[in-house]
Amino acid sequence: MQIYKVGGAVRDRLLGKPVTDIDWVVVGATTEEMLAKGFRPVGADFPVFLHPKSGEEYALARTERKSGRGYGGFTFHASTEVTLEEDLIRRDLTINAMAEDDQQNLTDPYDGQRDLEARLLRHVSPAFAEDPLRVLRVARFAARYAGLGFTVAPETLELMRQLSESGELEALTAERSWKEISRALMEDQPQVFIEVLRECGALKVLMPEVDALFGVPQPEAHHPEIDTGVHTLSVLEQAAQHKQSLTVRWACLLHDLGKGLTPEEEWPRHIAHEHKGLKLIKAVNERFKAPKDCQELALLVGEYHTHGHRALELKPSTLLELLQSFDVYRRPQRFEEFIAACEMDARGRKGLEQRSYPQADYLRGAANAARTVAVQPLLEKGFKGPELGEAIKRERLKALKAYKEKA
Numbered sequence: 001m002q003i004y005k006v007g008g009a010v011r012d013r014l015l016g017k018p019v020t021d022i023d024w025v026v027v028g029a030t031t032e033e034m035l036a037k038g039f040r041p042v043g044a045d046f047p048v049f050l051h052p053k054s055g056e057e058y059a060l061a062r063t064e065r066k067s068g069r070g071y072g073g074f075t076f077h078a079s080t081e082v083t084l085e086e087d088l089i090r091r092d093l094t095i096n097a098m099a100e101d102d103q104q105n106l107t108d109p110y111d112g113q114r115d116l117e118a119r120l121l122r123h124v125s126p127a128f129a130e131d132p133l134r135v136l137r138v139a140r141f142a143a144r145y146a147g148l149g150f151t152v153a154p155e156t157l158e159l160m161r162q163l164s165e166s167g168e169l170e171a172l173t174a175e176r177s178w179k180e181i182s183r184a185l186m187e188d189q190p191q192v193f194i195e196v197l198r199e200c201g202a203l204k205v206l207m208p209e210v211d212a213l214f215g216v217p218q219p220e221a222h223h224p225e226i227d228t229g230v231h232t233l234s235v236l237e238q239a240a241q242h243k244q245s246l247t248v249r250w251a252c253l254l255h256d257l258g259k260g261l262t263p264e265e266e267w268p269r270h271i272a273h274e275h276k277g278l279k280l281i282k283a284v285n286e287r288f289k290a291p292k293d294c295q296e297l298a299l300l301v302g303e304y305h306t307h308g309h310r311a312l313e314l315k316p317s318t319l320l321e322l323l324q325s326f327d328v329y330r331r332p333q334r335f336e337e338f339i340a341a342c343e344m345d346a347r348g349r350k351g352l353e354q355r356s357y358p359q360a361d362y363l364r365g366a367a368n369a370a371r372t373v374a375v376q377p378l379l380e381k382g383f384k385g386p387e388l389g390e391a392i393k394r395e396r397l398k399a400l401k402a403y404k405e406k407a
């Protein structure tokens, strides 16, 4: 058997990027031989094994044929007859279809190196269409390597367009899609992920609620960029530049969905878009089974981001309601993430990227003021049950009034 390093490890070494995990392909071996060498099979009918010591993935060279829809719809053909070239041709991108032996000799039958130099994300062959998840993968790679000047080859974008129109994307499982989406959002230029998905028509299928924001105007006084879709991309860009967490980035992407529901006669105003957007945010959250912290923050940011911007004008009672909604006493980190998302929203506007955001410190100060209220003296006064809750609220309101007067 011959063993080669493949995929991302080869690509990233040639790009001079750090290599995190290594995938291997094994040519000329049978399952029995792999098991005899101590490799552990990953799944019952999947020709992938884990190395007994390193835990790295070793896949038997294989060709793939499609038998139906979705992830379960693959049949694999792995045999000792399958050559390295036959294995590589069914991979997604030319830059991912290079192999290297233990002497660092490169096998590059589909010109991956040429495309690395040309900064092109290009599919290897029509076999690309065997896995519709690749539409998301290409958009993710575009987001990752945009800074290096990579773009999607026009013929690949066309193939992605056909796949998006074919209805295949609907068959992807939530888990596989979320894995790509969450990784893409954590790239340096996550807005490119959304742009590429939009360009090939996949955004309309995967997140029609986000797609609908393009072409929707907002008032120029607050939004010099005018277009809500453009604004959303800028907010995401700001979130990446400020190294925000996945939860914040997810909330940034979804915060304005309600604006897509405004009747055209009301444009460019979007009265109560915060509240109207909640059902859309919920639908997107559930579609991809986003983790609980992402779901929660997206809904809270959707509902309260305007409160964040207007923090300095809020009445103490409204401020208190905001803090209570966030359960800021037990979940301080979540409130910090809310503040971060609001700040990204404020900066994700044309020409306003460097603006200051005094609301952030003001909100932090308000949370601290409310937190200073001690429960013990109220217990000592004999309050308990719901009355205790009311007494704490009254004290917190007092603290917020004092805070506002001083600020």
Ligand code: CTP
Residues within 6 Å of the ligand: 006, 007, 008, 009, 023, 090, 091, 092, 093, 096, 097, 131, 133, 134, 137
């Ligand atoms: N691959 C593919 N189609 C997929 C998934 C993977 O063709 N849907 C192939 C590609 O050759 C890829 C390799 O399998 O390079 C390894 O896949 P994976 O580990 O998911 O990605 P990497 O390319 O290593 O990229 P990353 O750095 O994002 O992990």
